[in-house]
Amino acid sequence: MTAATAIDLSNACALPARHAPALPGAEAEWLPLSPLADRLCEEWDALAAEAAEPDVFAQRWFADASAALAPPDARLLAIRSAGRLIGLMPVGRDSRYGRLPLRHSVNWVHYHRFLGAPLLRRGQEVAAWSAIIAALDADRDAGSLLHLTGLVENGPVHRGLIEAARLAGRPCDTVHRIERAMLASDMAPDAYYAATVRKKKRKEIARLRARLAEQGSLETRRLAADASPHAWTDAFLALEHAGWKGAAGSALACTPETSAFFREVVAQAHRAGRLDFLRLDLDGAPIAMLVNLIAAPGAFAFKTAYDEGFARFSPGVLLQIENLQILARDDIDWVDSCAVENHPMIDSLWGQRRAIVRVTLPLAGRRRRIAFTAARTLERSAAAFKSLRNRRPQAPQEDSE
Template sequence: MVDIAHQAAINPASARSAATTRALVPLTSVDAGQWRALAQRAVEPNGYYLPGWMFAVSATARGRTDAAVLPVFDRSSTRLIGLMPVISLWRAWKIPLPALVSAHPYGTLCSPLLDERDAIEAATRLLQQAREAGAHALILRDVALDGAAMRSLSEALGRDRLKPRVLSSYIRASLDATQDGERMLREALGARKLKELRRQRHRLEEHGPVVFEIARRPDEIGPALETFLQLEASGWKGKRGTALAQDAGDAAFIRRAVLALAETAQCEIVTLRAGTSPVAAGIVLRHQDRAFFFKLGIDEHFAKCSPGVQLTLELTRHLCGDPAITSADSTASADHPMINPIWRGRFAIGDVLIPLRRHDPVVALIHAALAGRNAAYEAARRVVRRLRK
């Protein structure tokens, strides 16, 4: 069920009416078939808002369970044309103001799903659903600022003479998979760096033939996932306690999600082996013509051979050779030291405040609260960087 306390935090007076109109519904109540059909028609791919992924997140993932959804139907109320998983502003950041925040899907992309057949209408109705749920604003986290979903929302807002406000942004790496993989790698890395990487690969070959494996089918993806989980937990993420296998909820989520997406050919696990030893593995989601590089795990005993880079080189060749894929989102942080030199495409990701009412003092309060939070966060990051130096 939708958490009534969270709904009341949005607007206590409207909690009952919102439940009646079903503007805000439990994520698990959305028909999976309708959701899958919408995902196939979505104006912008988002592998992290596929139903198999989000059902698994909402069921068990640490700190991400029990999300709600703003569902949007066409005029006949029979076809799902828009969908955005959300939580309250209170649940997201302990701010007691009436706003909804895109639910974080255990992946750094929260662009909502809007039907490409009428994306503007879907966006308009999504905003109205949020109003009916009692929200004065929507906060989209990690949205593609120049993506089709954000453009549709901006146009829908413009009809009401409203404008989105970018709260924060960064640039992250992407891959143009329509290029020839080998040529792209030569242009990105240069002859000298490629020569060094070939030398490191030869060092890996001292442990046995280096093989790049791709697991797609449900019967093969399960064992490949266990290999990935072991690699991730063996490295620095394991030391920090942030590896997926170290939390029962996270481990249950990823096992359920990967198997669910394998059933619809929307997930693959890539593994690099040196002889019998797996040295690196990664999870890749697929939605429409786009791939999403979710996570990477390596065996740090082979660190001098750059196993993560070696795997990414093979993944780049694989994606560039796949006619079904035209681009790949690294889903990495800004200035990521491993992926940025290899994938040279760039696009803007940001957090966006979408006001739902004109001249609304509550929206000003929400904006001020978020700006204060962001300023405190950046100040803390600067202190941490100084301490590390």
């Protein structure tokens, strides 16, 4: 964990960490992640329809598929105002903050969830965050601070958190920040491709596609809305497992839990009309596959895989070129790549970037505030030392003969 930007909250750091202001009529309820009551399922879907931000990973069906991956102590915090659901956040606990042995609360996420924001009702972001913070303030087992992963920087949820923290008189520090590739344009797909990708690279991609087409019958397919996704799901799991992820033990098919999770996500997304499944076939067999999950007006490039036996033809790149056709959809304005920062392939094809942050704030109480201050001081010191070390001039190297 590295320090980055401390958000200016008008000297909030100098104020005591008082309890978050109570919201009239607000109620916080701790629930198990699974199983979900029928009434909560209906409320969750209604909340998602009026969410502050499009986030497929906060949809009920994605959370339900994820529940089997959760640690035993993970819980669901539900916030209601005047009986109406305005916020939901899976909450977990961690015994270490970076290298420090420090108990704290987290928004529970897993390796295959690429955003971590709670699901908040549009227009109720500050009220929901205030109630979430107040519930954790009152929880003796919540630890010293709240560490939040995977927030869209300066989005409605992030801004609501900053304001709720200000009202509670406490800092809200951005401790980590990345930028990942994003596809966002009102241009037609072909025009976007021409404007974003260099002419030399476009010529090389066209050459690779032509060479690949010489190997057999090349076809791009998209799963039909009325077709079963099961065979495609099996094919994806096998394709991913056959590559480097399988060798490294990180492919979805490497464990029964992650395999079942992926199958459930694809099935539920297809049932909900939120699945965009593409494949590039050579002689009828997939050599690249891509799963997009839809949360209009956005979409998320959830998972991709390719046959490494055809790596010299860059089948994954070729499929991503076909994926640009998603810009032609009337209901989609942008696509989040869900990729790591500085990903060489997708960064060269998609011209926009999305900033994702991790945020830390103290919970109420003198001891908690002292622990937070100590943790952040060490974090800043480590970041300063790393920055100084990286700026240290290198000794000139002798020319080799």
